[in-house]
Amino acid sequence: DSGVTQTPKHLITATGQRVTLRCSPRSGDLSVYWYQQSLDQGLQFLIQYYNGEERAKGNILERFSAQQFPDLHSELNLSSLELGDSALYFCASSVATWGISGNTIYFGEGSWLTVV
C-alpha cells in the first residue's frame, strides 16, 4: 500500500459525459501528479500540483482540468469524454516538488475509466 488513495477504482461512462477522479496523497506529501496510461501511449504525465499551485503541465488535453485543494487532495476533471479517453489514470504524490537525493514519488492503484 503506497498510501495514495484514488477513487473511484472503476468507472464506466458514455461519450460526451464528464467525470471527476479523486486523489488523496500520502500524509505530508505536498506534490500531486496525474498520469494517464493507455495501451498505445504508455504512461503519460498530465499535470503536477504543489501545495495548491500548478507546477508542471504535460500532455493534458484542454477538456481535462485538475486542481489541488487546501487539504492537499486533488481532483482530475475529464469532460466531453471520447472513446479514446478510456485509460487508467494514476495519481502520485511526493514530499516536495524538488528533490534532495531525488525524493520518491508514490503512485496510487489507479482509476480505470471506460468510455462507451
Next chain:
Amino acid sequence: DAKTTQPNSMESNEEEPVHLPCNHSTISGTDYIHWYRQLPSQGPEYVIHGLTSNVNNRMASLAIAEDRKSSTLILHRATLRDAAVYYCILRDVRITGGGNKLTFGTGTQLKVEL
C-alpha cells in the same frame, strides 16, 4: 528530459539473478538515475535510485558505469512476483519551475519462469 534506452523484454528463471540494462548516453551531471517497476494492474512503484555510486537496498542493486552513460538494475534472486515492467528514468533534481515529474519510457518487460 534525457532519454534512456532499454530492451523491450527479458526473461529469467526463478531464483536466478537478473541484470536489467539501461543506456543513457546524454545524461547530465544533475540527473539522478531512478528505477521504477509496474506490476500488472498496479501503479508504478519505486525500486532504487542513484547518482554516481552503486546502490543497494532490500529490493535490488543499482550498478552505475563510471562515465554514467549506462546503468544496470540487479535483482539478486528473481521471483515470480518480480515479473513486471521495469522503467529506467533520469530525473533532474535541480530546483526548477517545471517540477520534478517522472518521464516514463517503454521500459523492459521482465518475464520470470519457474
